[in-house]
Every structure is written in C-alpha cells, then in structure tokens.
Amino acid sequence: NPKANIGGFGGLVPFGDSYLVAGTDGVGTKLKLAFDLDKHDTVGIDLVAMSVNDIITLGAKPLFFLDYYATGHLDVDTAEKVIKGIVDGCNDSDCILLGGETAEMPGFYQKGEYDLAGFAVGAVKKDKVIDGKSIKAGDVVLGLASSGVHSNGFSLVRKVLEVSNTSLHAPCPWDKTKSMGEALITPTVIYVRKVLELHEKVGLKGVVHITGGGMPENIPRVIPKGLGVNVKDGSWKVPELFKWVQATGKVPIDDMRRTFNMGVGLIMVVDPSKVAEVQKIAPDAFLLGEVVPGNGVKFV
Amino acid sequence: NPKANIGGFGGLVPFGDSYLVAGTDGVGTKLKLAFDLDKHDTVGIDLVAMSVNDIITLGAKPLFFLDYYATGHLDVDTAEKVIKGIVDGCNDSDCILLGGETAEMPGFYQKGEYDLAGFAVGAVKKDKVIDGKSIKAGDVVLGLASSGVHSNGFSLVRKVLEVSNTSLHAPCPWDKTKSMGEALITPTVIYVRKVLELHEKVGLKGVVHITGGGMPENIPRVIPKGLGVNVKDGSWKVPELFKWVQATGKVPIDDMRRTFNMGVGLIMVVDPSKVAEVQKIAPDAFLLGEVVPGNGVKFV
Numbered sequence: 001n002p003k004a005n006i007g008g009f010g011g012l013v014p015f016g017d018s019y020l021v022a023g024t025d026g027v028g029t030k031l032k033l034a035f036d037l038d039k040h041d042t043v044g045i046d047l048v049a050m051s052v053n054d055i056i057t058l059g060a061k062p063l064f065f066l067d068y069y070a071t072g073h074l075d076v077d078t079a080e081k082v083i084k085g086i087v088d089g090c091n092d093s094d095c096i097l098l099g100g101e102t103a104e105m106p107g108f109y110q111k112g113e114y115d116l117a118g119f120a121v122g123a124v125k126k127d128k129v130i131d132g133k134s135i136k137a138g139d140v141v142l143g144l145a146s147s148g149v150h151s152n153g154f155s156l157v158r159k160v161l162e163v164s165n166t167s168l169h170a171p172c173p174w175d176k177t178k179s180m181g182e183a184l185i186t187p188t189v190i191y192v193r194k195v196l197e198l199h200e201k202v203g204l205k206g207v208v209h210i211t212g213g214g215m216p217e218n219i220p221r222v223i224p225k226g227l228g229v230n231v232k233d234g235s236w237k238v239p240e241l242f243k244w245v246q247a248t249g250k251v252p253i254d255d256m257r258r259t260f261n262m263g264v265g266l267i268m269v270v271d272p273s274k275v276a277e278v279q280k281i282a283p284d285a286f287l288l289g290e291v292v293p294g295n296g297v298k299f300v
Numbered sequence: 301n302p303k304a305n306i307g308g309f310g311g312l313v314p315f316g317d318s319y320l321v322a323g324t325d326g327v328g329t330k331l332k333l334a335f336d337l338d339k340h341d342t343v344g345i346d347l348v349a350m351s352v353n354d355i356i357t358l359g360a361k362p363l364f365f366l367d368y369y370a371t372g373h374l375d376v377d378t379a380e381k382v383i384k385g386i387v388d389g390c391n392d393s394d395c396i397l398l399g400g401e402t403a404e405m406p407g408f409y410q411k412g413e414y415d416l417a418g419f420a421v422g423a424v425k426k427d428k429v430i431d432g433k434s435i436k437a438g439d440v441v442l443g444l445a446s447s448g449v450h451s452n453g454f455s456l457v458r459k460v461l462e463v464s465n466t467s468l469h470a471p472c473p474w475d476k477t478k479s480m481g482e483a484l485i486t487p488t489v490i491y492v493r494k495v496l497e498l499h500e501k502v503g504l505k506g507v508v509h510i511t512g513g514g515m516p517e518n519i520p521r522v523i524p525k526g527l528g529v530n531v532k533d534g535s536w537k538v539p540e541l542f543k544w545v546q547a548t549g550k551v552p553i554d555d556m557r558r559t560f561n562m563g564v565g566l567i568m569v570v571d572p573s574k575v576a577e578v579q580k581i582a583p584d585a586f587l588l589g590e591v592v593p594g595n596g597v598k599f600v
Contacts, residue, residue, distance in 0.1 A: 010399070011364065011366070011396075011398035011399040013363055013364050013396060013398060015315075015363070015423065016316055020320070020363070020364075020421070022364060022366055022398055022399060022419075022421065023366075023399070024366040024367075024368055024399060024400060024401045024419060025368075025401050026368060026370060026401060026403045026405075028403060028405060029405055029406070029407075029408075031405075031408075032407065032408075063313055063315070063320070064311065064313050064320075064322060066311070066322055066323075066324045066419060067324075068324055068325075068326060068368065068417035068419075070326060070415055070417070096311075096313060098311035098313060098322055099310070099311040099322060099323070099324060100324060101324045101325050101326060101417070103326045103328060103417075105326075105328060105329055105331075105415070106329070106455065107329075107332065108329075108331075108409070108413065108415060109408070113408065115370055115403075115405070115408060115415060117368035117370070117401070117403075117417040119322075119324060119366060119368075119419040121320070121322065121421055123315065155406065
C-alpha cells in the first residue's frame with residue numbers, strides 16, 4: 001500500500017491503472033462570516049471547492065465527497081441550508097455526495113455556530129497524472145480569476161473590518177449595490193470542469209490551487225526544484241476588495257500576497273505552444289507569467 | 301457516476317471491478333473525557349476505528365485515512381499526541397494516513413479543546429461485497445466483544461457521572477486498580493484484520509458495527525426486510541461498566557441497549573455450517589443469536 005510521492009496538494013494511492021487522490025479541508029473562519037450574516041447556503045460550496053480544487057491539481061476527476069458537520073445543538077433549518085450548498089458544490093464538481101456525519105456535541109460550539117470538514121476523492125489514470133515533472137524554464141503560467149477572498153485570509157479581513165470599524169452591512173466602498181458582507185461571502189470558484197477539460201483536450205503540466213499562503217507559497221508546491229516563476233504584476237485585475245483591505249488595514253503588499261489569492265484562484269502551467277489552444281477553450285485564462293531558472297515566486 | 305444502493309454503513313461507488321467504500325465519523329463527546337483527563341494519545345484510535353469499522357461491514361479493505369483536526373489555538377504537544385493515536389489506529393487497520401487538515405480557528409473552540417473528523421476509504425471486489433442479501437432465517441449471529449463504551453453514549457455516561465457525583469479520578473467500583481476515567485477512555489476496538497480474514501477465508505453474509513443506537517438500531521441496517529434477529533441474553537458478558545451505569549443512573553434496560561454496545565462491538569452473520577470454521581480462526585467470536593422471520597431485534 002505505498003503512498004505515491006507526487007503531488008503538492010492531494011494525497012495519492014495507486015489503484016490498478018489509476019491513482020486515487022484524496023483531499024480534505026474546512027472553510028476556516030469564513031464560517032464566522034456566515035454566522036454574523038446568518039447566511040448559510042453557500043459555505044457548503046466553499047467546503048466542496050476547497051477539497052475538489054486541490055484534487056484537480058493532479059488531474060484527478062472528483063468521484064465523491066463526504067462532509068462532517070459538527071454543532072452544539074442541531075438547528076435543522078441551518079443544517080438544511082448548509083447541506084444545500086454542499087449539494088450545489090457537488091453538482092458543480094460532477095461528483096457524488098456519498099455520505100456525511102452530523103455530530104451534535106453539546107458544549108463544543110457556541111449557540112448558532114458549527115464547524116464543517118469536507119473530504120473529496122477522485123481518480124486519474126496513472127499516465128494522465130499531473131505531477132509537474134515536465135515543467136521547464138520558458139513554460140507559460142496562466143491564471144484563472146478568483147471570485148474574491150475564497151476561503152483563506154478571513155482572520156486578516158476580520159481584523160481590518162474591526163480596526164476600521166466597518167460593518168458587514170455597510171455598502172462596499174467600491175460598489176454601493178452590495179454590502180461588505182455579500183462581497184466577502186461570495187463562494188469559492190469551483191474549477192473542476194474547466195481544468196479537467198483543458199487537461200483532457202490540451203494537456204496541463206502543472207496546476208496550482210491558490211489557498212492559504214497565496215501565490216508565493218502555493219506555486220512552489222508544484223514547480224520542480226531549480227525553477228521559479230515570474231508573475232507579471234498588472235497582468236490581471238486585482239479585485240477592489242483586496243485593494244480596500246490593503247489600503248484600509250495598511251497591509252504591506254508582501255503580506256497581502258502571502259495571505260490572499262489577490263484575484264488569481266488557480267494557475268496552470270503549459271507548454272508555450274499550447275497557450276492559444278487553452279485560451280480557445282477557456283478565453284478567461286490570462287497570461288500571468290512564466291517559468292524561469294531559479295526558485296520561488298517573483299513579482300516583476 | 302451512480303451511487304451503489306447497498307450497505308447500511310459506508311457509501312459505495314463502483315470503480316472498475318471494485319467498489320470504493322467511504323466512511324466518515326468523529327469521536328463525539330468522548331473528546332470531553334480526553335480534555336478532562338488531559339489524555340490525548342488514544343482518541344485518534346477511536347477516530348480511525350469509527351470509520352474503518354464502518355467500511356469493513358461491506359467487506360472493504362481500508363486503503364487510506366484522512367483526518368481533520370480543528371482547534372482555537374494550536375497546541376503542538378496536544379496535536380502530536382492526537383496524531384500519534386491516529387497513526388496507531390491506521391497501523392492497526394493496515395491503512396495509510398494519506399493526509400489531513402489542521403485548522404486553527406480562533407473563537408471556535410474553548411481553550412484546550414478541539415474537534416476531530418475522520419475519513420476512511422477502502423475497496424472491495426464487486427463479487428466479494430458483503431451486502432446482506434443472502435441472509436436467511438436460521439443464519440447464526442456471532443459477536444465480537446467491545447472494549448467498553450467505544451465512542452457512543454458518552455453524553456449519557458457524563459450525565460450519570462454528574463448526578464452520582466462520581467469523579468473521573470475515583471477508582472472503578474468494580475476494579476480498584478484503575479480509575480473511572482481510564483475505564484471510560486479505553487479506545488474503540490479496531491476489527492479490521494479479524495473481519496477481513498474471516499470474510500476472505502470463510503465468507504461473511506453480514507457485518508454490523510454497533511455504534512449509536514446499539515444493537516436494536518444497527519442490526520436492522522444490514523438484515524433484509526422480513527427478517528429479524530433474536531439476541532440471546534446472557535450469551536455474552538456485559539461489562540461491569542455498563543452494569544454500573546445502568547444501576548447508578550437507574551437507566552431502563554431498553555435505553556441502555558439503544559445507547560450502548562453493551563459489550564458487543566461488532567456482529568457477523570454466517571451460515572450455520574460456517575460457525576466452527578469462524579470460531580477456529582476467531583475463538584473469541586461468541587454465539588450471540590440467530591436470524592428469524594419477523595423484523596427488528598428481540599432480546600430473548
């Protein structure tokens with residue numbers, strides 16, 4: 001039962017001519033936002049997204065998902081909304097919600113609060129696994145936009161809201177048509193269909209899910225030693241939300257980049273000859289940078 | 301991607317000539333006991349046990365396990381002890397600890413507390429799956445002993461301790477050599493090796509993991525409609541712990557049976573002709589009862 005030693009995001013286990021790939025994650029302190037807004041119908045999408053976006057980095061198709069929902073006293077109405085989000089997330093990922101556990105644990109959680117853990121399993125044929133090994137200097141790095149903060153960095157967001165005395169119900173300074181809370185709780189994008197289609201039709205050398213640690217800490221998880229990535233500043237539009245957090249919290253740009261996705265939710269490394277083909281299938285994939293000799297991520 | 305509609309415990313997904321089987325569970329309020337005793341090195345065994353004992357009911361061999369560990373502020377020493385237990389549980393289950401997520405969520409958990417969720421995935425050849433369909437009246441029900449309360453019924457245990465003003469540090473009335481707390485925190489038995497060996501060498505028609513709901517609620521999850529099980533009272537030794545809870549808390553016997561495993565952690569249904577063979581491999585498997593026409597579980 002050897003564990004395959006590839007892949008920066010999901011764990012792999014050989015099974016026949018395939019690898020089974022598994023990922024687990026929670027939603028973190030984004031849940032506090034759901035509690036504060038009393039809005040529970042989209043955190044399930046975040047939950048699914050965090051795990052399935054990890055396993056597709058290996059080229060694996062999500063097969064099934066299980067959830068763990070823990071609370072002090074089960075509120076059926078809240079639970080139904082949470083599960084609805086999980087079902088939506090599974091539908092968007094073309095995977096089965098195979099099961100789950102609802103744990104009622106008096107004394108563990110504050111009234112009205114809960115925690116969530118998600119678990120996704122996928123599979124990829126061994127000869128189709130994305131292991132990053134073929135990445136070389138000169139390869140092109142493409143980005144796919146995030147929908148906002150996704151599910152990482154909420155502790156910092158909350159701190160900035162607090163010190164600036166900004167209400168979740170206040171209109172966004174950059175868009176008066178929605179509230180701060182609405183902007184922040186926007187669910188994580190699920191990249192499953194797009195990434196799997198691109199891998200099947202074009203072939204991807206590396207895929208990175210931008211989670212906690214941002215581009216600087218996540219990109220090196222799939223780039224071979226001796227290579228780095230130059231990310232071209234200005235090659236994508238940093239969402240106003242991040243600019244507001246940065247300015248309002250006086251957050252140094254390095255900290256911003258190591259905490260948030262900055263508008264880039266997922267990146268793909270492809271051979272330069274494949275860029276046109278990728279952008280034909282996914283016109284929203286933008287040129288973000290390139291693989292260079294060296295190491296780490298530089299913003300140039 | 302159809303979900304196979306068999307199995308009372310784990311979820312099944314067809315994959316080639318196999319089914320993938322997945323289970324998820326937590327440890328529930330047994331964790332409070334770990335907090336009170338400041339003993340964290342065995343709840344990981346419970347965590348693994350709860351999921352792997354579910355998936356072996358289908359004849360599936362556990363392949364890998366992932367854990368979710370959530371706390372307000374990470375205490376590395378405590379986390380290491382918890383993970384040690386998880387590693388022990390995976391070793392006993394011959395499965396890989398493939399990954400996990402440690403979530404630090406300020407404000408979610410009280411100081412020194414944490415929650416755990418576990419996910420196990422196994423596989424079984426389609427023609428070897430234990431689906432209960434061949435069970436018929438006259439089949440023999442064999443039991444395997446539990447090690448105590450396992451991971452279900454702790455809310456009731458805590459209530460009885462509270463109303464009787466019994467300290468976790470007091471010696472057990474039935475065994476002065478150990479404390480109440482030690483007796484209660486005894487980890488859940490992992491039945492993986494025994495059950496898989498018996499299924500491979502002898503063939504099992506049905507397997508039931510006795511969890512919340514006890515025998516009356518778990519046995520019907522694998523027995524076909526139109527059949528029930530007569531459990532012969534006195535055919536196994538009810539551990540003194542349960543007798544103490546029952547007497548001290550004045551808990552009606554029906555409530556005891558629907559809350560606790562009562563000393564029977566797992567049951568197996570076999571053809572009468574196979575009993576001797578089973579008991580040769582597993583001399584500790586005891587005759588617990590038989591399958592009869594009817595429905596539900598009767599204690600006779």
